[in-house]
Amino acid sequence: MRVMAQMAMVMNLDKCIGCHTCSVTCKQAWTNRSGVEYVWFNNVETRPGQGYPRTYENQQRWQGGWVRTRSGRLKPRSGGRLKRMFTIFANPKLPSMQDYYEPWTYDYEHLITAPSSDDIPVARPKSLLTGEDMKITWSANWDDSLAGGNEITAGDPVLAKVSEQVRQEYEKTFMFFLPRICEHCLNPSCAASCPSGAIYKRSEDGIVLVDQDRCRGWRMCITGCPYKKVYFNHRTGKAEKCTFCFPRIEIGQPTICSETCVGRLRYLGLLLYDSDRVAEAAATEAEADLYAAQRSVFLDPHDPAVVSAARAGGIPEDWIEAAQQSPIWDLIMKYEVALPLHPEYRTMPMVWYIPPLSPVVDVLRDTGHDGEEAGNLFGAIDALRIPVDYLAELFTAGDPAPVRAALGRLAAMRAYQRRGNLGETPDDAIPASVGMTTDEMDDMYRLLAVAKYEQRYVIPAAHAEDAHRLEKIATECSLDYEGGPGMGGGGPYGQGPFGESSGTPVPIQVETFDAQRSRQRADSLTEAGDPAQRTNLIDAGGAGSRTGARPQKDPAGEGGDVTSPGVLDINRDQP
């Protein structure tokens, strides 16, 4: 047994209203640069729907994830090492820009500068790839809330797996929203596909990252990831992906998407798992058994044997404690209401979902029944086989039993709590009917309905003894890095001879500071044609130059110290 810790997320789909706040804040934080205009590390899909990029779940076509070979071992579906080497010059399974969407902006300037005429000037959409006029035909959430109707929905690869009769019924039934980020898999096939070895899993917290210095742009990871959550920055020629907001996680803050989630539907916490058993579990023969196989890899943080093995494995005491308080453990293992997304890809994803019950309630109410009465709900879950089958294709490789069980518990909780709410006598038979005690039911209710910030996000900070190595905690001089100011490097302090993508990446903290100041004082938005834009990793908006991010104060005015960005008085700089 080799105990490792993994930062994981659970999303409660019942609460997702599809507001896209997570997507927008994530985009602002991570992908508001040129080259990644089309990239959404976090996106919210309407189900049923084609997803983003279109039909990414059709692995016959896109060849993502792993397959089990006849000898019982795993290899990437798109081919093993040799095949990958031979297809390196032209990846045969790479989604094109059109499968995502062609990014665009609007020619707003025309509204002001158009000559006088009888017609009202319009801001034409301009492609951000070519600068030419374009017709907008698709986007990251073009089919939001079933827009486009059956014509588009019919292209849903998950729907295609559900039988024809079910599909007809289903289209009348319901829709729900599915927010997606990188799964930070235990068995990441993107990392396995990377010829350069640039994609790695952090051994401390399991976050999967792309080393921007080692990525050579072979673009195999994009094919390798079955969730299509690795993206190609077409300006820098490097792969980029969701980082689980590691600079925030390292200091104990939740990810941006969690922090800003309006419905408070996201949970963050640690899971301990046995890394020696991952490969074996991922190679489980029957796809429907993969959900159980993945659960069997997780280790009970309350088990003294696990705790001592974790200590032996170098996991700090406060991390073990955090694992014991983890809402993720409770939702996945204790209450068994969270399910993995597409376990059949064999990547062992670590962002799990509580399946939505509300559509079932809605249907009951619409047909004149009491949507929150236990008997009605239990009956409806089975009677409405359609959503259960669809959910099973998403979360359990087609096995409806775990989905039905999870929905049963959610239904029981709803009915049980309603009785309490209305002042009726609690009915202990309801929790018992789904194999839970009343205390467990109360606890689950609290976690799902009223949990506070600290209970939803149980994130141990990275360790003090590591602190000087972590970028956001600068115990050393934050300007002390190779290529930094004074060392003649590239980065935001000057562009190298090879254009925007040359030089050494700048530690996040330094760039954030400068980018933020630049943005606060800028009065123009960045343009598609901006020659050079550098990575702004945390919190810049669309305004302001990130290139000339070095404080450029009027040397004659204000009397500020132009030579020391580190000690500028922000207040004094405000206009």
Add this chain to the structure above:
Amino acid sequence: MNTVHVLLWVVYPYLAITILIGGLIWRYRYDKFGWTTRSTQLYETALLRWGSPLFHFGVLMVLIGHVVGLLIPKSWTEAVGITEHNYHFMAVFIGTVAGFCTLAGMVILIARRRFTGPVFAATTRNDKAMYVFLAAVIVLGLWNTVRGNITEGGYDYRADLSPWFRSLFYFSPDPELMTSVPIGFQLHVVAAFALFAFWPFTRLVHAFSAPIGYVTRPYVVYRSYGTRSRPARPGWEGPPTLPTRSSSRSRR
């Protein structure tokens, strides 16, 4: 042997090789982030699927041909019983096929680059200059292979050109050997060394990061954030100081 010969066949190649090696080291240290293929496959796939493998596999065959032709002395191949005629026939045949693959691939890729809007928009001036050098070397090489060996009967480059090339690596360069080489081959050599000198400063650097290690590597890479290192400052530099405007050396 005059000054021009020494300059062309001794000073110039050494200079080019020095720039190549020094440039690669400098670029690796200074610009790991810019060290990429900068693929444009995301914009356009249909043409790339033909052009890129044609070009790359062609150029790899060409590379192998050059290694055999330049680095293996004639006496060695004759010692294992390959006659000059057979050798020549094989070399010309394979070389011509590989050369035309490379050329066809390059034509497809350059046409694609010019006529596909997003790809052309992503093409830098550096890229365009690089294509000139690359095309010159390839066209001259193929021209020599076709003209020098097929239409005009054989020219045995292993008698003079190859020994000269090897002599560079023994550090006893013999420019005399190059005087008898046909002008076409001489031009090819000059163009090739120009390309080598330009190489570290172009996107061609990706050739030096060919992911050979992938074949033996375990699939999933783990890394500890403990290994993420900050470059240590040498002690004699004293404590870090805040930068001054003059020392920030803006390169724009």
